[in-house]
Amino acid sequence: MTYPLTVDFRDGFYNDTIVVVVDEVEVYRQENVTTRTMTGLAGSTEILLDSGKHMLRINLSEKEVSTSISIDINSPLYLGLEYIPQKGLENKLQGEPFKYM
């Protein structure tokens, strides 16, 4: 059984190259990702994962920042990532889509 993991890149991105690695396999790479300040969203991607535990790693090449997140997926999940200077990449995992206005 597979479930979608939607990853939203939210506040704090600017011309970033974002790489998402799941269980040591690169599944997403996007250059020049910049937050649109009028919504607080920079971009989004959906990754299909087998149910169960996975290890995600998100790298921001230019900022030389990365974070690892352990996920146990048994239903559609939504991961919000935000870059905060001095803090790095912060994440929020929830069961419903993020909303923007």
Next chain:
Amino acid sequence: MSDDFIIDDENLDLLEEELDEDELSIDTVGLPRPFPILPRKLSASGLYKASNRLIKLPIKSKFAEQSSDEFENEIGFVPGKKLPWGFLKEDLRLDVDGRYPQMQASGTIRTNFFTSVDWIARLKATRSPNTWIGNIWFKDGPANAMRHTRVRIKVKRSWFPHQRQLIAKFYGGGAPTRVRHFNFKSAYFHPVEFEYDRVSDVPAADATTSVATCAHPNRPATIACENLSLETVYRRAGFNVKKSGGDSSIPVDDAGANTTWSDAEMHDAMQAYWSRFANKAQWSMWVMFARQHDNGNGLGGVMFDDIGPNHRQGTAIFSDSFISQAPAGDANPAAWVDRMRFWTAAHEMGHGFNLAHSWQKSLGAPYGSPWLPALADEPEARSFMNYPYNVSGGETSFFSDFEYRFSDNELVFMRHAPSRFVQMGNADWFDNHGFEQSIPDQSSVFNLELRTNKANSVFEFLEMINLELKLTNISGQTRLIENAVLQEYENMTIVIKRDGMPARQWLPFAHYCRNKNMSAIDHGQSLYDSILLSAGKNGWDIAEPGNYTVQAMMTIDDEIIMSNALKLRVGTPRTDNEEICAQDLFNKDVGQVLTYGGSQYLAKANHALEEVIVRLPNSNAARHAQIALALPKLRNFKSLNITADAPDLFTALENKKAAIGVTKSDSAVKKTLDTLLVKEGNAAAETLGHICYKQHMDTYSKYLADSDTAAAAKTQQTCKKTLMARNVPEWVFANDAYAGGSASAKGGKKKTEKA
């Protein structure tokens, strides 16, 4: 922006003691008799405009020898020459009572063309009635402008708006004290108008523009129960809201086959359906009610307009999104949806006023810049600009405490920040360092329009820019005017401002002395002319890639006429050849050659243009260069032989250090001009502008007529066909000498008909 954020409230009382009450005396209020029954206290807040009344200070005052005139010397002006018409307009916004008083006063002082100073003071009531005093904590304008650090304000209240008055005294900072008298103009701080357009697949009931504030049980216990409109929300924020009156329907076909909207599609729809659309700053906003964005259900609305030269003019609300889906188990799902749609509309419109989200208030580079350096985020604010589900306790907590308003900091920004930061279409989204465009009092006699005849006024790098001027009589009656008024730069100032750079005054290479022939111009008729804007006596004013704003001001019979602020964009170099050519092209001599036509004695300038022709054969710059080099060769070219000690042609002309030589005409250029002006006429008209193209075609026809009248007629017919295809009216060609036009049809008025 000044760094003078000096707040020392503890000194205010002391300062108040120092001021003599007589210095700000206002006559007793002339209340009507019998005195009406007062429903509520008369409010003092609102917009005031300075009168020209000079305030006489009492002889005994230590400030008696100082007057407002001295202040003008403290304000900088546009580099170049001092403008000949020092005039001063001044607004003051007082915010001490009424809805959500912020205890602030702010003002804008405009001393001349492009120079204005904005200030804001935090106020405190004094023991004297109707009197406030405060430190000026924000200043924005030329360095050293407005050294005053404090202001004292006294108002005269009245039931009759025309009797409401205000006196402001500016002092401190070592500057001469200045006292100014103001008349009440409006209870609002700024005007604004909204237009609501709905896409055809959105039911009218889903385009929510009002809400019943007590419909949903989760609300503040104290909130007034009312049917609240978006207009009222913004009136309470301090704006004199009007509807544009053009609310209309947008065909869903404009969203493309997928029926959802991209930002670009919405921007296109805004241009097509917004009755007020213009590429300019204006207090006007377009609100689009659509079904869904390309991003899907998760986007409830967006201020999509960071596209093109004028941002923040348009917003959209998406009814088929999460804002129409109440949480499971909500106590009143229909009221939840109504409130969320209304909230989203007010939120997106807030972005149009350049309000950031509550958690982004301090966000600066590289995204933009906060309008104040120390502005704090407000992550828990119960404001239209916060995301309800982002606060502690989530959306339920948010709405239990939400009073349908903006935060105090947001109100200070909307009411008191320099208006260019706030006004739609002015400063870029998230950029508070824009450029003032609005000039309050326009002439009611003449209208001066600047234009380029290029779509969006976007120019290639190196492309020469011909600016067209159109002066229209809007007085309602016939006026006498000099035929050459648009060529007499003594009465006209043109200023060019590149974004982020100081303004420069465009100076013509030479002033002409012309016979003052006058013509009668009927109401609605216009005079036209064209100038090479790229270069002037100051050198190349428009060369580097970037965004520019151009504005002109002229005086006719003591009437001051401000033009529109025309936005231009110069593209970036795309090839090495462009960069190589730029090194020799941006030279004053080249500017002269382009202005007057090729000179056989400015060899270096000719060479620079020839290099453009060779290296950039298909560019618009090459088209300008070829025409400038070819046209003078049509005649037995009288050229100026410049003596060795004259540094350039202009100096030679001024010092008469030139002798006239004669060179034979070169009929071989006919082939070049046939290609450039006749075969490729549309491209030439596009880059030269219609006026300049017509002038060149007339010159060429005249040359041809000497030997071949049929060819001359054909050339003028081509000119007419080319320009009429570009929507130039037929009367323009009425005086064409060779094409069969009737020379007498509009005798002497070929430049003045309605267009």
